Amino acid sequence: MALVSRGPGPPVWAPLGINLLLLLLVVGTVTSEKNKYYHMSSLCKNHFLALLYRKIDGAVLQSQNERNLDCVITFQTHSILQRFMLRFDLLQLDCNDHLFIYDGAHAVGSYKSDLSCRNTKQTVGAIYTRTNFVTLKYVTDGWGTESNGFKLVITAFKDKKHACEDFRCDREFCIHTDLVCDEVNHCGDGSDELSSAVCTPNELGTVFGMNSLVFVVVIVSSFLILCAGAVALAVCLCRRGGHHARPPHLQSAQQQPPNASFPYVRVQRRRDADQLHRGEAAACVGKLASPCGASARVQRGPGPPLLPGKVRSSGSDSDISSGQKDEWFV
Structure with a gap:
C-alpha cells in the first residue's frame, strides 16, 4: 500500500486511525458499564441534571457521612413493563438522617418507606415498586460519623407473567443481561452471580486479566502508535536522503x-x-x-561634480567621442 504524504503533516490515513481508536474506546466504555455507580454527594449537587429522570437497568447508590443534604433523585426503567427492586447491602443511618422512598416520579404524597437509625438491612429486606419510577429523598443534619451511610442496590426487573428475553433469576423474574456476573447481587438470591452458563464464558473471555474487548482496544491502539512512529521515521529519512543526494x-x-x-x-x-x-x-x-x-x-x-546626463551600463571612457562626453558619464 502506497502512503501519500501531504507536506510535513501525518499521512492521509492518520485521522482515520485516530477516529477508529476513539470509536473503539467509546464502544469499550459503553459495553463495559454493566452497572451504574453513584455517590450521594455527587447526585445531590444543585444543578439542572438533578431534575432529570435517570433511566437505568441497575444502579448502586453509596452514602457515607454526608452532612446537610436535602435532595431528591428519581429513577425510571427503560420499559413500562418493568418495576424496581431496592435492596440494601449496608444500612446504618444517623437518628437525625432520613431516607424517604416514594413509589412514583415525585416526592409528593405518602412515602413507601421512611428509613432512619431504627432500621437495618435485615429488617427492611427487599422493597418493590408498583410503577416504573422510584424517587428517593435524602435528608441529613450537620453531624455524623464515617460509619453512617448506606449502600443501596436498585434493579429494574420484569415479572414472570411477561416474556423474558434476558436473564431469568431463580425468583422467576427477569433482569438485563448486562447485570449478570458484575459482582453485584441484583436478583437478591445471588443467582445472577452463580450462573455457570453465563459467568463461565465471561471468565474464559479474559486475556492477561483484562476483558477481551479491552485487550483488543489496547492492541489496536498500540499498533496504530507504532505505525505512526514508523511513518514519521520513514518520512524524516526520505527528506534527509533527498537533501544530500542532489x-x-x-x-x-x-x-x-x-x-x-x-x-x-x-x-x-x-x-x-x-x-x-x-x-x-x-x-x-x-x-x-x-x-x-x-x-x-x-x-x-x-574633481568637478558630474553633470546630469545619461548613464551607461558598460564600456569605458575611451569608447566615447568628444562630442558625447558632455552627454554621457559612467
Whole structure:
C-alpha cells in the first residue's frame, strides 16, 4: 500500500486511525458499564441534571457521612413493563438522617418507606415498586460519623407473567443481561452471580486479566502508535536522503555566487577596467612633470561634480567621442 504524504503533516490515513481508536474506546466504555455507580454527594449537587429522570437497568447508590443534604433523585426503567427492586447491602443511618422512598416520579404524597437509625438491612429486606419510577429523598443534619451511610442496590426487573428475553433469576423474574456476573447481587438470591452458563464464558473471555474487548482496544491502539512512529521515521529519512543526494548540476548551481547568473556583465566590466589602466599608463609616458595614474587621481581630488546626463551600463571612457562626453558619464 502506497502512503501519500501531504507536506510535513501525518499521512492521509492518520485521522482515520485516530477516529477508529476513539470509536473503539467509546464502544469499550459503553459495553463495559454493566452497572451504574453513584455517590450521594455527587447526585445531590444543585444543578439542572438533578431534575432529570435517570433511566437505568441497575444502579448502586453509596452514602457515607454526608452532612446537610436535602435532595431528591428519581429513577425510571427503560420499559413500562418493568418495576424496581431496592435492596440494601449496608444500612446504618444517623437518628437525625432520613431516607424517604416514594413509589412514583415525585416526592409528593405518602412515602413507601421512611428509613432512619431504627432500621437495618435485615429488617427492611427487599422493597418493590408498583410503577416504573422510584424517587428517593435524602435528608441529613450537620453531624455524623464515617460509619453512617448506606449502600443501596436498585434493579429494574420484569415479572414472570411477561416474556423474558434476558436473564431469568431463580425468583422467576427477569433482569438485563448486562447485570449478570458484575459482582453485584441484583436478583437478591445471588443467582445472577452463580450462573455457570453465563459467568463461565465471561471468565474464559479474559486475556492477561483484562476483558477481551479491552485487550483488543489496547492492541489496536498500540499498533496504530507504532505505525505512526514508523511513518514519521520513514518520512524524516526520505527528506534527509533527498537533501544530500542532489544531482551534480543542481549542486554546482547552488554553489555559484549570487552574481553567477550574469557572467558576461562581470567579464565586460573587468575588461573595461584593464583598458582604462592601460590607457592611463600610456598617457603618463613622457609626462613625468605632472602626476598620472591612480595616485594622481587621489592627489587631484574628486574633481568637478558630474553633470546630469545619461548613464551607461558598460564600456569605458575611451569608447566615447568628444562630442558625447558632455552627454554621457559612467
